[in-house]
Amino acid sequence: MPGSIEAYYQETGRAGRNGLPAEALMLYGPDDIALRRRSCAAFLAVITDHMAGTGAEAKA
Secondary structure, X not given: OOOOHHHHHHHHHHHHOOOOXXXXXXXXXXXXXXXXXXXXXXXXXXXXXXXXOOXXXXXX
């Protein structure tokens, strides 16, 4: 599963480069969804810590 909507757009756009119609099929499973949820949770934790002034740079 692409890491972002931009990556998905990039990957699906490759199919239509020759100007002909194209179809895209994205296959994913529960493990892919769990990975993305963990990534989002980690990112939000970093942002929250940064905004609260408790990030790594605030401890230095």
